Amino acid sequence: MEQEMVDLEIQSQTNTTSDTVEAPAIFKKAIRPVTLKFEDVVYKIKPKKSIKNEERVILNDVSGLVQPGEILAMLGPSGSGKTTLLTALGGRLGGRLGGAITYNNKLFSNAMKRNIGFVTQDDFLYPHLTVTETLVYTALLRLPNTLSKAEKTMQAEAVIIQLELTKCKNSVVGDEFLRGVSGGEKRRVSIGQELLVNPSLLFLDEPTSGLDSTTAQRIVSALWDLASGGRTIVMTIHQPSSRLFYMFHKVMLLSEGNCLYFGKVSEVMDYFSGIGYVPLVAMNPADFLLDLANGLAPDGSHENKSKVKQSLALAYKHNRLDNLKAEIQETNSSHFQDGSENKSFGKWPTTWWQQFSVLLRRGLKERRHESFSGLKIGQVVAVALLSGLLWWQSDVSHLQDQTGLLFFMSGFWGFFPLFQAIFTFPQERKMLEKERSSGTYRLSSYFISRIVADLPMELVLPAVFVTITYWMAGLKPTAGHFFHTLLVLLLSVLVAQGMGLALGALVMDQKKATVLASVLMLSFLLAGGYYVQHVPAFIGWIKYISISNYSYKLLLGSLYSKSDTYPCDSGVCLVREFPNIKHVGLDGQISGAVALATMLVGYRLIGYLALMRIGVTKKKYA
Numbered sequence: 104m105e106q107e108m109v110d111l112e113i114q115s116q117t118n119t120t121s122d123t124v125e126a127p128a129i130f131k132k133a134i135r136p137v138t139l140k141f142e143d144v145v146y147k148i149k150p151k152k153s154i155k156n157e158e159r160v161i162l163n164d165v166s167g168l169v170q171p172g173e174i175l176a177m178l179g180p181s182g183s184g185k186t187t188l189l190t191a192l193g194g195r196l197g198g199r200l201g202g203a204i205t206y207n208n209k210l211f212s213n214a215m216k217r218n219i220g221f222v223t224q225d226d227f228l229y230p231h232l233t234v235t236e237t238l239v240y241t242a243l244l245r246l247p248n249t250l251s252k253a254e255k256t257m258q259a260e261a262v263i264i265q266l267e268l269t270k271c272k273n274s275v276v277g278d279e280f281l282r283g284v285s286g287g288e289k290r291r292v293s294i295g296q297e298l299l300v301n302p303s304l305l306f307l308d309e310p311t312s313g314l315d316s317t318t319a320q321r322i323v324s325a326l327w328d329l330a331s332g333g334r335t336i337v338m339t340i341h342q343p344s345s346r347l348f349y350m351f352h353k354v355m356l357l358s359e360g361n362c363l364y365f366g367k368v369s370e371v372m373d374y375f376s377g378i379g380y381v382p383l384v385a386m387n388p389a390d391f392l393l394d395l396a397n398g399l400a401p402d403g404s405h406e407n408k409s410k411v412k413q414s415l416a417l418a419y420k421h422n423r424l425d426n427l428k429a430e431i432q433e434t435n436s437s438h439f440q441d442g443s444e445n446k447s448f449g450k451w452p453t454t455w456w457q458q459f460s461v462l463l464r465r466g467l468k469e470r471r472h473e474s475f476s477g478l479k480i481g482q483v484v485a486v487a488l489l490s491g492l493l494w495w496q497s498d499v500s501h502l503q504d505q506t507g508l509l510f511f512m513s514g515f516w517g518f519f520p521l522f523q524a525i526f527t528f529p530q531e532r533k534m535l536e537k538e539r540s541s542g543t544y545r546l547s548s549y550f551i552s553r554i555v556a557d558l559p560m561e562l563v564l565p566a567v568f569v570t571i572t573y574w575m576a577g578l579k580p581t582a583g584h585f586f587h588t589l590l591v592l593l594l595s596v597l598v599a600q601g602m603g604l605a606l607g608a609l610v611m612d613q614k615k616a617t618v619l620a621s622v623l624m625l626s627f628l629l630a631g632g633y634y635v636q637h638v639p640a641f642i643g644w645i646k647y648i649s650i651s652n653y654s655y656k657l658l659l660g661s662l663y664s665k666s667d668t669y670p671c672d673s674g675v676c677l678v679r680e681f682p683n684i685k686h687v688g689l690d691g692q693i694s695g696a697v698a699l700a701t702m703l704v705g706y707r708l709i710g711y712l713a714l715m716r717i718g719v720t721k722k723k724y725a
Contacts, residue, residue: 135218135303136171136172136303136333136334136335137171137206137207137215137218137303137304137335138168138169138170138171138206138207138208138335138434139167139168139169139170139192139204139205139206139304139335139337140167140168140203140204140205140208140431140434141165141166141167141168141191141192141202141203141204141205142166142202142203142428142431143164143165143166143201143202143203144162144164144165144166144188144191144200144201144202144203144204145160145162145163145164145165145200145201145202146160146161146162146184146187146188146191146196146198146199146200146201146360147159147160147161147199148161148198148199158199160360161184161187161360162184162187162188162191162360163360163361164202164361164362165184165188165202165355165357165360165361165362166362166365166424166427166428166431167353167355167362167365167427168427168430168431168434169335169336169337169353170335170434171303171333171334171335172330172331172333172334172335172352173330173335173336173352173353174326174327174330174336174337174338174350174351174352174353175336175337175338175351175352175353175354175355176338176339176340176343176348176351176353176354176355176368177189177337177338177339177340177354177355177357178339178340178341178343178354178355178356178357178389178392178393178396179356179357179358179393179396180358180393180396180397182359183357183358183359183360183396184357184359184360185339185357186224186308186309186339188357189306189308189337189338189339190308191204192204192306192337193219193221193306194211194215194216194219195221195540206304213542215304216541216542217300217452217541217542218300218302218303218304219302219303219304219305219306219541220294220297220298220300220302220304220305220306220541221297221305221306221540221541222293222294222296222297222305222306222307222308222310223293223308223537224308224309224312224339225533226289226290226292226293227293227533227534227537228276228289228292228293229276229465229469229534230275230276230277230278230280230281230283231275231276231281231468231469231470231472232275232276232465232468232469233272233273233274233275233276234263234268234271234272234273234274234276234284234288234292235259235260235263235272235273236465236468237276237292237296238259238262238263238292238295238296238299239255239256239259240461240464240465241259241296241299241543242255242256242258242259242299243255243256243453243457243461244452244453244458244461244462244538244543244544245299245300245452245541245543246258246299246300246452246453247452247453248452248453248454248457258299259299262295262298262299263295265295265298265325266291266292266294266295266298266325267291267321267325268288268291268292268295271284271285271288276289276292285318286313286314286318287314287315287318287319287321287322290310290311290314290318290322291322291325294307294310294322294325294326297541298329302334303333303334303335304334304335304336304337305326305329305334305335305336305337306336306337306338307326307336307337307338307339308338308339309338309339309340309341310322310323310326310338310340311323311340311341311343311347312341316344316346319343319344319347320344320346320347323343323347323350324350326338327350330352342389342390342393343389344387344389345387345388345389347389348368348387348388348389349368349388351368352367352368353365353366353367353368354366354367354368354371354392356371356392356395356396357396358395358396358397358398358412358415358416359412361412361416362416362419362424363395363396363412363415363416363419364392364419364423365419365423365427366423366427371388371392372388372391374422374423375391375392375395377422378415378418378422380395380400380401380415381401382401383401383402395411395415396412398410398411398412399411451542451544451545453544455545455547455548458544458545458548458549458552459548459551459552460552462544462548462549462552462553463552463555463556466552466553466556467556470556470557479560479564480564480567483519483564483565483567483568484567484568484571486515486568487567487568487571487572488571488575490508490511490512490572490575490576491571491572491574491575491576492575494507494508494572494575494576494577495575495576495577496575496576496577497576497577497578498577499667499668499669499670499678500669500670502669502678502681502683502684503683505576505578505662506633506659506681506683506684507633508572508576508578509655509658509659509662510631510633510651510655510658512568512569512572512592512658513592513595513631513650513651513654513655513658514628514631514651516565516568516592516595516596516599516654517595517599517624517627517628517650517651517654518599518624519564519596519599520561520565520596520597520599520600520603521599521600521602521603521620521624522603522617522620523557523561523600523603524557524599524600524601524602524603524604524607525603525604525606525607525613525616525617525620526607526613526616527553527557527603527604527607528604528607528608528611528710528714529607529610529611529612529613529616530613531553532611532717535549535714535717536717539717546711546714546715546717547711550707550710550711550714554604554707557600561596561597561600562593562596565589565592565593565596566589566593568592569585569588569589569592570589573585573588573589578662579662584661584662587661587662588658588661588662590661591654591657591658591660591661592654592658594654594657594696594699594700594703595650595653595654595657595699597703598650598654598699598702598703598706599650601702601703601704601705601706601707601710602620602623602650602702602706603620604706604707604710605706605707605709605710605713606619606620606623607710608709608710608711608713608714609709609710609713624650624651626645626649627645627648627649627650627651627652628649628651629645630642630643630645630646630649630651630652631646631649631651631652631655632646632652632655632656632683632686632687633655633683633687636682636683636686647698650699650702652687653695653696653698653699654699655687656687656688656691656692656695657692657695657696657699659684659687659689660689660692660695663678663679663684663689664678664689665677665678665679665689667679669681
């Protein structure tokens with residue numbers, strides 16, 4: 104019901120806005136203009152397979168200045184350092200980063216982070232959400248509580264109009280497996296997510312990559328309109344057309360981490376002509392610059408490429424770098440001088456509960472196709488029916504069979520939720536990195552919402568399984584024993600799910616996590632007290648951390664008591680003396696439940712702590 108109300112809210116707000124309504128003035132002017140300055144930026148890495156422990160220089164003393172109302176385009180071949188520099192300027196690069204990066208003469212901070220928009224090269228969007236839903240949920244998360252829900256929704260609609268997404272606003276985003284909007288529309292949705300907070304500083308990594316010239320022109324035109332409102336825009340671009348090239352205000356040419364040119368677009372051709380590099384034929388200036396960055400001389404001579412690059416780098420340092428540094432020193436900004444403004448802007452835009460509720464609704468909306476898939480339900484029902492038929496109406500005289508069924512239940516409902524949960528965080532890593540880096544929400548609100556969103560099917564499916572198998576197998580036909588068995592199995596399922604979440608968060612690689620989970624769960628099964636009853640002491644400790652051991656013990660306790668009997672060769676024997684049961688024992692039911700409850704909390708705590716390393720960026724650069 105709550106989800107339906109959210110959908111109706113979104114629909115009602117979007118329907119009340121005409122497609123011809125212009126975007127409100129908030130998107131036409133930056134609230135806090137930002138002057139970006141970076142000087143002598145250096146970034147080094149240590150290759151993993153380096154024999155001599157040598158460092159590789161990715162960025163080498165790169166400097167620049169971008170003021171409000173300007174678009175800086177960074178050009179260069181693959182591996183030139185464009186994306187690395189963009190990431191560093193956006194406050195998302197840690198490690199061995201040197202130099203000075205300032206925003207209105209201040210270092211990077213949480214206040215600045217929430218005034219920055221960063222559009223990654225890949226569009227990390229939820230495929231089953233519509234364009235409107237994607238932007239509305241983002242607005243509800245990122246816009247401050249000074250705006251009502253209706254105002255946030257209207258702001259999302261304004262972005263849709265601003266970026267000309269009206270025709271596809273009710274279409275799902277889609278992915279390689281689901282037909283959705285086009286590539287250009289996805290790009291604009293990604294840009295729209297960042298525009299919602301009306302950023303004064305906007306970074307874009309290859310916004311026109313893979314798009315046709317018309318779509319690329321539309322995106323750059325939209326960025327031009329944004330810059331005209333006083334925003335500072337920095338973008339990387341691979342090979343723009345001449346029409347796009349002259350829409351930029353400034354251009355930076357990078358080659359192997361070195362800057363070959365930084366300055367106005369209108370001056371770039373004159374500069375290279377002045378140092379002896381003139382194209383022999385009329386050509387796209389961007390193509391000419393990329394040829395130079397690749398070390399190709401315009402006269403077609405076979406001059407060494409490295410020498411060409413070195414010559415261009417030295418010429419730039421000799422002719423333009425000193426003037427640029429002088430301009431950087433002279434430029435002074437008075438913005439963000441008020442410390443109280445900085446402090447207030449650094450707070451979370453929404454409360455923990457608001458973040459949790461929005462993330463929960465978004466998660467249920469996105470994953471309902473997966474959670475309630477017919478394949479998953481059919482799998483569980485099929486196994487339940489097969490188990491019920493194999494153990495059809497077994498009674499206490501078939502004690503070996505009954506204990507076998509209980510151990511099978513503990514094993515199956517150890518593996519099934521484990522492998523469902525193990526893919527959770529690796530699949531969402533990129534989205535989590537993107538949203539956490541922009542300060543969209545607290546990690547705790549995301550983590551709790553993710554767990555709660557998975558609970559319905561995590562609990563419904565084992566309940567269906569027990570309901571079918573329990574009565575078909577002819578286990579004790581009382582409500583008390585049935586619900587006791589069900590509760591034990593649900594507890595075991597939640598523990599196994601927690602283990603899957605922890606392993607996925609720790610490893611963050613689906614294949615590696617799957618192999619590790621298989622080894623651990625098989626070890627737990629073998630030490631669970633059913634297959635091997637005389638375990639050597641040096642390896643017997645495994646049973647104390649085995650989910651299967653505790654769940655099997657509790658399942659035995661849910662059906663049998665110490666006074667129960669069964670027919671045997673000597674007449675009537677106590678169930679507790681049956682070999683499979685005697686080894687595990689019917690004692691220690693409370694301690695077994697406490698052990699599983701501890702694992703229930705412990706595994707999730709491990710998963711949460713492992714996720715804390717995701718989306719963490721450096722706070723300052725100096």
